[in-house]
Amino acid sequence: MQSTKKPIILAISGASGSGKSLFTQNLQLTLEKHGQPVLVLQEDHYYKTQDHVPMEQRITTNYDHPDAFEHDLLSQHLQDLSNSKSIDYPSYCYKTHTRLKKAQKVEPSPIIIIEGIMLLTQIQLFDHFDFKVFVDTPLDVCLMRRMLRDTQERGRSLTSVATQYEQTVKPMYHKFIRPSKNFADLIVPHGGENFLAVDVLSAYLFKQRNGNTLDD
Ligand SMILES: Nc1ncnc2c1ncn2[C@@H]1O[C@H](COP(=O)(O)OP(=O)(O)O)[C@@H](O)[C@H]1O
Ligand SMILES: Nc1ccn([C@@H]2O[C@H](COP(=O)(O)O)[C@@H](O)[C@H]2O)c(=O)n1
Numbered sequence: 001m002q003s004t005k006k007p008i009i010l011a012i013s014g015a016s017g018s019g020k021s022l023f024t025q026n027l028q029l030t031l032e033k034h035g036q037p038v039l040v041l042q043e044d045h046y047y048k049t050q051d052h053v054p055m056e057q058r059i060t061t062n063y064d065h066p067d068a069f070e071h072d073l074l075s076q077h078l079q080d081l082s083n084s085k086s087i088d089y090p091s092y093c094y095k096t097h098t099r100l101k102k103a104q105k106v107e108p109s110p111i112i113i114i115e116g117i118m119l120l121t122q123i124q125l126f127d128h129f130d131f132k133v134f135v136d137t138p139l140d141v142c143l144m145r146r147m148l149r150d151t152q153e154r155g156r157s158l159t160s161v162a163t164q165y166e167q168t169v170k171p172m173y174h175k176f177i178r179p180s181k182n183f184a185d186l187i188v189p190h191g192g193e194n195f196l197a198v199d200v201l202s203a204y205l206f207k208q209r210n211g212n213t214l215d216d
Pocket of ligand 1: 023
């Protein structure tokens with residue numbers, strides 16, 4: 001039988017390369033190991049479609065500005081999931097800088113984690129969030145991780161990563177993302193492999209959801 005309880009929604013934010021995705025993955029694994037289903041969503045899937053924009057222009061888009069995202073759609077989807085409705089979750093391609101044609105049908109879950117760079121800059125989304133986390137990793141470490149990831153997984157050259165970093169990623173971090181740390185309920189240092197933070201947060205979420213502790 002499907003639960004009628006509202007899901008707990010956790011937002012995880014921080015700089016690009018801070019380890020949000022890895023931290024989220026570790027949290028999900030820990031909770032699922034204890035039989036607690038978790039749905040993970042990525043704010044990146046809500047980047048605006050650019051099907052109508054020529055490729056030469058897509059590579060110059062500022063992807064580190066809140067306007068690059070369709071936050072209204074994300075808000076609607078979080079509302080639907082809270083009301084036990086499924087959503088058509090968009091897919092995104094970093095190589096073509098636009099959404100894929102086919103969305104994925106996603107069902108609600110008792111715990112939902114959404115991760116992304118701009119989540120804590122969007123006050124209108126806060127009503128959906130039960131808990132807000134900021135992953136706080138030094139920017140030089142973030143840049144190194146991003147260099148490796150974007151050249152290996154996102155089809156970028158070292159030059160394009162460096163140029164984009166100087167032109168938009170770094171200035172937008174200081175303008176939007178860093179100040180949004182003030183809205184966090186919890187700040188996690190070091191990033192994805194902070195297993196103390198993973199254990200503390202998973203135990204908290206499990207207790208909130210089930211009323212008993214992980215070891216009961
Ligand atoms: N603590 C860590 N130690 C080593 N590598 C890490 C750590 N956290 C993240 N990474 C790696 O750095 C890259 C960026 O991490 P990711 O979780 O994708 O960051 P974000 O989602 O914040 O952009 C990935 O390749 C990831 O595996
Ligand atoms: N077409 C795109 C879309 C986004 N980006 C960069 O992705 C970063 C956010 O994703 P993380 O997983 O790193 O948090 C953001 O900083 C954008 O610059 C891109 O390069 N191209």
